[in-house]
Amino acid sequence: MIVDAHAHIFPPLGGASGFSTEAEHRLYLELYIATHPQPTRRLADHRQSYSGVLGDGSYESPAAFAGSDFRVGPYGRFEWATEGQHYYRQFLPPSLQRMEAPADFLLQEMAYAGVDIVVLQNARLYGRLNECFADACRAHPGKFIPLADVDESRADNPAEIARLERAVRGQGMRGLYYATRGHFADSYRRSFEDPAFDGFWDAVRRLRIPVFWEIIGVPVPTARTYLDQIDRLNRWADRYPDIRCVLTHGIDVEFLRTDLPEPLQELLRREQFLIELLYPISQGRLDDYPYRTVHPAMQRLYRLVGGNRLIWGSDMPNVQRHCTYRQSLTYLQGYCHFIGSTDMAAILGGNLQELFDV
Secondary structure, X not given: OOEEEEEOOEOOOOOOOOOOOHHHHHHHHHHHHHOOOOOEEEOOOOOXXXXXXXOOOOOOOHHHXXXXXXXXXXXXXXXXXXXXXXXXXXXXXXXXXXXXXXXXXXXXXXXXXXXXXXXXXXXXXXXXXXXXXXXXXXXXXXXXXXXXXXOHHHOOOHHHHHXXXXXXXXXXXXXXXXXXXXXXXXXXXXXXXXXXXXXXXXXXXHHOOOEEEEOOXXXXXXXXXXXXXXXXXXXXXXXXXXXXXXXXXXXXXXXXXXXXXXXXXHHHOOOOEEEEEOHHXXXXXXXXXXXXXXXXXXXXXXXXXXXXXXXXXXXXXXXXXXXXXXXXXXXXXXXOOOOOHHHHHHHHHHHHHHHHOO
């Protein structure tokens, strides 16, 4: 059985997508697009540009995007205007003409790629999607493992804890998707390991669900700010060693090509964490299929944690800006011969079957 740890379905991105308003959703879209490494291009001629900055560059609070002329374009583009010029980032593949990914679309891609089940990650740029995921699971039982959304900055609020409990017990969510940049809404006044959130994490423990962590350096993504977040995650894990976790997007190749920083070494020693292998989406701008330049880094990660703590993810449909869905699987399945067959079976599905008792 092939289980994809990282895929998305979502309604048209120009709408509210589960947020209270379109404007609130658009704010998170701006944050994700502004801090993403995809190059900025001029809309007039599609040439790469270094002058079309989105927001004020600080990204410390929602005020960073005050007065921004940001919009969801067609064909995978997110667009904005600066000083009379129009710019965009090609975040989604150009083939995504209507900027939506319904469940039936993903199911057909799964059938063609040979994927049996996918984990639906609830990343904030796509919306707040508990209802969307619940509908998809009712329509297609056994094909999706949905993760719950949470308002990270308000997770100490009893109403938010109750919403999580309803998502798990009433809507069938099987885990929690937690983005550290969700604290952007509160200007990063607090972080996830703040004792104020102990009640929330106690609820996660009671629900016996895994946490899928989206870790990025905040407010501006750099190696230093990323490692600060990993250090915080280690402190959190000291207090909650019994909560199973997944590090989404895995470990950046550049960290694995040098002396691995101590916060990452410490995290990789923690048995409660599974690590995603998700390299086509991160390396596709720099290398071509089958991404052989990544093999030394992958071999090192494999030696460090073993096959029982790695899981394959695609980031579908986002990954299609670099390769097909099937190629996002076969770069690993067909070319990483340094991984034994038993471990490969675990990475491609067995470890997630165990995590979710599938």
